[in-house]
Amino acid sequence: MTTRFLGRWARLLGTRCPITAFSGSTRLPPLPAPVESARVQSLGLQLHSQVRAMCEGRSLIKEEDDSNLWFKRTELEQLVDMAGSPEDVLKLWADKGGSANQAANSFIKLSKLSMQKGGLDCTDILQDPRLLDMLSKVSSEVGTVWNGNLVSLLRALSQLGVAPGAVVMHTLQTEALWRVRRFTYRQLVFLADWVCARHSPQRQELQSGVVKQLELRWTELADARTVSVLMAKVGQLSPLLMDKLEDKALELAEKFNAEDIRRVALSLASQGRRSVSLLRALSYHLHQKPSKELNTPLLLDVAFACGKLNFKQTQVFQRIAAELLPRKAELSSSDVMRCAKSFAYLKWLHLPLFECFTEHYLENSQKYSTMQLCSLLLSLARLNFQPSKAEEFYSKVHEALKGMLKDLEPYLQTDLVWSLCILQQAKPQYLQSVLDPVFQRKLTEGNPSRTENYRLKLLHVAAAAQLENLCPSEASVILSMPVPTITQESRPTPLQTSLKEALQSLTENNGGACRTGVNTIYGWTIDGELVVDSDNKPMDLLAIEAPHVHIGGGGSPMPEGARRIAFLVGEFPNYSSRSKDLLGRFAMQRRHLQLAGFLTVEVPYFEWQELKSDWQRVAYLKDKMGKAVAEEMAK
Template identity: 20%
Template sequence: MECKISFSSRTWHIALAAKATYITFIIFGDTDSPSQPVPKASIRRNPVRSTQHIKNRRLDLAFSKKEFHPLDTPADVKGDPRAFHRCRPEYRNISHDLSQRPPAIHFQDALLLLHKVNSAKGDIEPSDVAHCLSQLGCLAPKQAQVIRGDNEFNMLLGYSAECLPNFTNLQLLEVLQAFVRLDLSYSNKILGLYEAEFGQRAGKMDLHQLLLIADLWRCLGRSVPHYLESLYDCICQHFSEMGPPELVQFMYILGEGRKCPAHLIQPLQSHLMRHLHKLEAEEVAAVCLGLFKSKASLSEHVVRSIVDHACTLVKEMSNFGLVNVLKLLRFSHLDHLPWLEAMGSVVPQRAPQMNAPGLMHVVLACSALHYRDDRILLAVAEHLPPLASDCRSKDAAKALWAFGNLAILPKQCPSLYPCITDILRKRKAEFQLFPEHLLTALLGLAFVGQYPNDLLSLALSPEFISLASSRAHLQLGKDFFTLDGTVGIELPGWTGPRLSQAFREEVTKQLWDFAKFDICQKPEVIEAEEVLQGLLGGEAFVRKGMILPHMRSIDLEVHLDANEQPLPESNPWEGPIGVNLTDDLLAQLTSAKKIPVQTPQQFIQPPALRPVEPQREREVLFGVGIDLTDCLLDAMTKRRISSSPAPDQVNSKQSVLRLAVQVTNRNHYCYRTQQLLGLHAMKRRQLELAGYRVVELPYWEWFPLLRCSKAEKRAYLHCKIFNTYDSTQRS
């Protein structure tokens, strides 16, 4: 019975013969092959038995459509992600050097070899197939492209599939290496059979072979999750053999596979700490990138140790390497101050040599860490506009978000915002695939008060909303809501499209449902609400809710009349009901002597902030105390001296001052500063536009008071509510 081979560039079908001994292959041609079908060619009976090899599981793997895609690894930053291979000669044994090729063979010799193998018909042996493919791998790239479209080459691939179970491990490796040198298309379905074979043999291969195979797949650009699963399952037994090069190469493979199984975290941490001091600059950068791409959540101690070592090598590290370390910090949310301070010196020096994606990643890391250093940010702002033409929509959007989030104003970098915004217009076509980039960019611009009408009209158009909503995994409803609400408040003359009422109500409900079980339950918010209720006269005088729903946060709303008396929020036109915190009452509550009423010369100043470790925020903040001295109590409990009413209150006793009491936390500010981040600064601006006076309970004042008595908290809030009222009226 004959085994026939026919070829087509579009189809590949395997059918088992009646005795399940021989295979009929219709080879799926390489992408470089002609699109027209080519004539069938017959060969005689092949003695290579393949029954054992052809199993349902492997066929499913080979022909599964989801396997036919390249690794999703577009270059974010121009640089060589394999530069670490030049650090040690040992990498030659565990990786494929793309820059080195064996001596080339003549094209005519390759054609003769192909013809000879195919003429052998049934007499061909697995060693002959492996040798022939290995020789073809020595062709020059342009000649290899011609060979890939040759019918006899496709027949040879069919023979190799039959020979798979009979190849030795070395021969199998040689064939895969030949595929890399021949630049075989990642979509060639025969590679599915090879992946299955390598996966089955992984447990019987040594460490160097396992790493080399993974690297060869990486060079082919094909995603091989099943082989990687086999690699991860058996790698633990080889950890004791890992030196620095093997460890770094494995971290690289983890990153390219975009996954780090949980059972590998502990041994990885142990071996990283063991070999860390031996790693060179580009090896450290490769480790950082591997951890970032694989989303490997190592302990803070290990990550901090890696970046500690990177600090000692910062002068030797490439720009690409610097960005990789920043990516790891961004992923880990780690505030490594020595590294960040070093970037304040290094980035301004290197910015002229960095490319647009690299500069974007620098400011994006600063934004993610809430770290504002004007040396870094203004250096990037200066050198990014000339490179704007190289920006993708992703680069432009994330750069605008980062600058806006860190409150870098347009007047500080006049050319940045107009230039990058213009790039968004030129990249409109990309928003059809990545609608989230447009929303990211527009929110970043809104943070600093920039509103390009044409892009806003596009983003809020029904067509674009429908397009973005169809990408359910993106969940962009909140971003649309924030942008729409911002337009409604800050652009009163806006005549462009807006979200529908139904859309706004749906997202408002989602946000409020979340807030009720999260923000509203925070101890600092509950305590502020309860103390305010006691101060003002009960629950009716404090409303906890979303004054601006599109801002995704809550406030404690308080109303005061013209005589600074609290009004019940549910009916602000009724007479005042409440309890005034007098000097006598405070003295009784605190068992202190009565304090004479005095007029202080200034309001209370916020205490100086001490360094705050992010992982112990609450403990450290509680450790920063505010002593309620006699003078401080005097200032906090003073009654407003009678003065002329403000002009807008002369004509009506029913004038109402609306207060929005905000309980802030450390994440509302740039790191270790009192500079609000973009979203929170924009909310404060919009509250004022909506007619509210913002009363902030900053975390450096309010959090320490949570351990104090009710009387001290009440005195503090009395000062905040009524002194704020006093100062705003005078202004």
């Protein structure tokens, strides 16, 4: 508004000048014309300079007749640029002195020199009288420091170790807050990077002002690097700005280099923003990058971001695996753990890559910490992966866990033993450690839902102990306890509801011939249960004893030739990505129910969804039952 007013005032004032005579029909005398023209041009330049000065508020340097002085570097600044040590900079200031802007340049050079010398200790320098004189100069004449130098000066003083609560820092931040609307967008980004790096009450007001300006002027964004830096540094402070940055990132994704892609992906993951369109664009452009740009930390960070956001992109994961396989010798134990964990979260089993991870452990087992080994085993169990050199691999694992298990945090110890049960590598001493009543009491503290979840895992461990005959005496106590309510409160899925209806049609709506949603003493839920005679005809199971449930079984023993059949629904999350292999948890469920005397009939979603009518579903179940009985008889 002020700029428009001054511009109109200048034009109005210009109409009163003799320059208007040149645009009309009035003719000038021939001789005075050059003099008058020169006078009018001089007046025009003076008006332009005055308007410009008033529009800019405070002039950053004193106006001179020679306009080129604005771009000229002083002798002191040139000498400071060539200085090779902090002492040289301080000596130049003591010899020549200078303005506050030149002092700012000197501070910036001091900061660069200290960083080049590996974080030089600046304690003595900060007590130097020459540096204190520079600080005093900057503090007293802060209004004459240029915008770019002001922003860089804040960072330079922080790097030199000036306290955040120092008077000069407060003065500079106040000045920056007053000028925040006059900074260029790049200067705002640079300032935001500094102000967000260290949160403090003194910087809160400046941070709010900078973020507000970035929100208002986001359309000025033009380069990919600035977008990626803002998303990483400022995005979490302003959801509104983050929305705009995502749009800009999608627009500029083609210009991102590999490092920008990594930075954007990590910022999305840290804020939990699953922007599918942006993630797809980043995945596409990452896949196009040459191998020399894809270093190992970058690949691991991208895998982590995809795992955190549950974003699955086949080509990217195949590229990550292909890049990591030849680098096995370069990988550290932390790298293997991180990558395995990310792929496990995504339920993405890449057989050569996980074979590479187990071989890496065999070659470098002494470099793995207990936590890293536990994380690797949890990842293998989630994907139900068994290495080709299983005997050699697990012998080293058991050797590393010897004497270390009892020192683990209770929840981690439960997860580890549960994972070893999935991998069929649990030893009696492992099971006894978590089935001990004293240990179980340690799991009762904390979030109730978490407690119930681990109570369920203990039931699975006890089931492995009893059904696999590892330590049945310790398991009998915990298996006699009621099943956690967490398994009883889950709502049935559409597939489970559809299976229940089909089973009712199969048994001709005989309520005593089938059970659905059966909570077993082993912690597993059976989606549907039937007892069939030797002719595969459903029988009344309510009168037959049911040792697998706490309540609901009858008193009659199983008739000769009868078989128990358990129907297990295979939902989409039960399988590895892009395969029909069950995840470790559900593979252990099937194994335990088979050991408990059931014939398991799996009903996977990808087969059930092809059945459109009720009679097709009933025929499908009958066919599955017949195959299961035939396989059991063949054994």
